Amino acid sequence: MQDAGPLASQLLLLSCLCVAVSGYPFRPPLDLDVTPRVTVLISGLQGSRRFQSSTVNYSTLLLDADRERLYVGARGAVFALDATDISASPAASIEWEASAEQKFQCLLKGKDNKTECFNHIRLLQRFNSTHLYMCGTHAFSPLCAYIDEERFVMSSKPEEGRDKCPYGPTTGYTGLLVDQQLYTASQYEFRSFPDIRRNSPSPTLKTEDAPTRWLNEAEFVGSSLLKERLGSGGDDQIFFFFTERNQEYSGTYSHSRVARVGRVCKGDRGGHLTLQKRWTSFLKARLTCSLPDYDFHFNMLRSVFVMPDLEPQETLFYGIFGLEWKNVKASAVCRFSLSEVQKAFQGPYMENQDSGSKWTEYTGKIPEPRPGTCINDALRARGINISTSLPDDVLEFVRRHPLMSHQVQPLDKRPVLFRRTTDYTHMAAHVVQGLDGETYHVLYMGTDEGWLHKAVEVQGQIHIIEELQLFEEPQPITNLLMSTKQASLYVGSPSGVVQLPLSNCGRYSTCYECVFARDPHCAWNGGECVDVTAQANRSSFIQDIQHGNRGCEKAQYDVAQKSRSVRVGDDVLLQCELISNLATPLWTLNGKELQGYDLNSGFRTGRTLRS
Ligand SMILES: *[C@@H]1O[C@H](CO)[C@@H](O)[C@H](O)[C@H]1NC(C)=O
Ligand SMILES: *[C@@H]1O[C@H](CO)[C@@H](O)[C@H](O)[C@H]1NC(C)=O
Ligand SMILES: *[C@@H]1O[C@H](CO)[C@@H](O)[C@H](O)[C@H]1NC(C)=O
Numbered sequence: 001m002q003d004a005g006p007l008a009s010q011l012l013l014l015s016c017l018c019v020a021v022s023g024y025p026f027r028p029p030l031d032l033d034v035t036p037r038v039t040v041l042i043s044g045l046q047g048s049r050r051f052q053s054s055t056v057n058y059s060t061l062l063l064d065a066d067r068e069r070l071y072v073g074a075r076g077a078v079f080a081l082d083a084t085d086i087s088a089s090p091a092a093s094i095e096w097e098a099s100a101e102q103k104f105q106c107l108l109k110g111k112d113n114k115t116e117c118f119n120h121i122r123l124l125q126r127f128n129s130t131h132l133y134m135c136g137t138h139a140f141s142p143l144c145a146y147i148d149e150e151r152f153v154m155s156s157k158p159e160e161g162r163d164k165c166p167y168g169p170t171t172g173y174t175g176l177l178v179d180q181q182l183y184t185a186s187q188y189e190f191r192s193f194p195d196i197r198r199n200s201p202s203p204t205l206k207t208e209d210a211p212t213r214w215l216n217e218a219e220f221v222g223s224s225l226l227k228e229r230l231g232s233g234g235d236d237q238i239f240f241f242f243t244e245r246n247q248e249y250s251g252t253y254s255h256s257r258v259a260r261v262g263r264v265c266k267g268d269r270g271g272h273l274t275l276q277k278r279w280t281s282f283l284k285a286r287l288t289c290s291l292p293d294y295d296f297h298f299n300m301l302r303s304v305f306v307m308p309d310l311e312p313q314e315t316l317f318y319g320i321f322g323l324e325w326k327n328v329k330a331s332a333v334c335r336f337s338l339s340e341v342q343k344a345f346q347g348p349y350m351e352n353q354d355s356g357s358k359w360t361e362y363t364g365k366i367p368e369p370r371p372g373t374c375i376n377d378a379l380r381a382r383g384i385n386i387s388t389s390l391p392d393d394v395l396e397f398v399r400r401h402p403l404m405s406h407q408v409q410p411l412d413k414r415p416v417l418f419r420r421t422t423d424y425t426h427m428a429a430h431v432v433q434g435l436d437g438e439t440y441h442v443l444y445m446g447t448d449e450g451w452l453h454k455a456v457e458v459q460g461q462i463h464i465i466e467e468l469q470l471f472e473e474p475q476p477i478t479n480l481l482m483s484t485k486q487a488s489l490y491v492g493s494p495s496g497v498v499q500l501p502l503s504n505c506g507r508y509s510t511c512y513e514c515v516f517a518r519d520p521h522c523a524w525n526g527g528e529c530v531d532v533t534a535q536a537n538r539s540s541f542i543q544d545i546q547h548g549n550r551g552c553e554k555a556q557y558d559v560a561q562k563s564r565s566v567r568v569g570d571d572v573l574l575q576c577e578l579i580s581n582l583a584t585p586l587w588t589l590n591g592k593e594l595q596g597y598d599l600n601s602g603f604r605t606g607r608t609l610r611s
């Protein structure tokens, strides 16, 4: 007799997979899952510029808007491109590949010599006004080095990088240079615990592993500096975004992974006895992104985009979330307010009494000053001007309570966008003022297959203006940067970098097309569809972002006339090519609408589907 155990578990697994593959266990609200209005294949892409060289993996981008330079970190090389036109030659470059000996050592460690045993540039940041700083995986033995920006050469011998840079090209990682101090977060080595570190000045600070582990198999996707207003008496804060193993496992429908935001304070110097060389200001909270009215959660945070140019207290950020099931494509985009994150950090803490047991909200007494706060004027007034002066009971509390109880909900408590069958990887967004005086969020999202979606949010509803095919060969978009100064988007991918204009109003040749597009950049000036952000006198322009159909009543429909000669008795197919995926064709004969199929009429209408 066979052991029934493995069989039973296999059956269970199969039925789970079926649910996952045969569709969603719910009907998603359709108004969130929208079809891009226009599909532009690579052959019809206008205004794009490309940079490619003999290497691959153009994943690390750094923009210097003032110097109009785009720095690109790739596999074994760094490039300095002209941000105005990245295809302009010659591009300056620094070749930095691991030696043959180093690659051999990497192979001996059991690593893949086709992908991993190279020097993948993972960090590229401004160090000071004349130098950049970079780190590379260096065939599983990370190194870092300074770059002299003017001459574009490595200005020093490479230094040890194993505390600052992950060993592999795909390990979750984020790094930020703030005031010449490097903040990084990763699971650096294969077997090490994930860690958020500051490498200088000494002492270097880390996260804690015992008795309470602050991070659990964390995969980092991004970080951001929040500057305190000058004279506010507070401290700058660094936020980290990641997905980690769920600690609060509760109930049968719990999730194994959850999205998180964590933060530390710039002035943190660690504790005196307790939390020596550890953060005294680390707190984390859960980020939720769920469909309303469904117990359905997007738990995997893929990337984060922090909106630029907003007041610190009004900072908004977008997160792209995916499902835990790897074989189901889907993306949700949620928008959060940083003040909601701060509120969660002010709220109740979570606690687990003895490791391994359930986490519950802590309801006991909270020591003073409030654990996890940055050193501010209120603390200085109490004689605490540095974190090493914090009382021991406060530090002991911090050590055991890194997690907040309140979850951070997205604005409007729902995603701004949800898509089945699309995996978004990276995004950028900015605010554009429409001719109606309203401000609109314009979103650019890259997919895992090399497409770019441009969308606008109108009264809480997303309209996808267009989807653009950026690459001949499907490949994931691995980075996305926006420059309003250059009116450009820079897209990193395995095969190269693409520069795109933020808008392409010239694509729309009639008033109707221009208005239907609902692109806040574009308006009809009476003769053509133009980019309004560059125009001074916009009073007579036509634009209708709110409804996408008004203003062109006086304009002529653009009727393309085609004649065909046919022989009596022949069957002829008359094609109506639709520019918009949202349009339906309308056939008329002598002013009367034709519908369907009539055997005696001699014609039938329908539409062919493009696959
Ligand atoms: C690097 O590029 C190669 C070739 O395009 C690709 O197969 C690989 O997945 C890329 N690796 C990373 C880390 O992007
Ligand atoms: C990788 O290593 C194998 C030996 O294990 C060797 O045959 C192959 O040529 C190497 N490939 C590259 C790209 O170096
Ligand atoms: C910037 O840092 C580099 C590397 O430490 C140093 O050599 C250079 O003098 C610094 N530049 C300025 C303007 O401080």
Ligand SMILES: *[C@@H]1O[C@H](CO)[C@@H](O)[C@H](O)[C@H]1NC(C)=O
Pocket: 385, 386
């Ligand atoms: C903190 O205050 C003490 C004495 O009040 C002073 O000696 C020390 O320099 C101060 N430290 C900082 C970082 O301001």
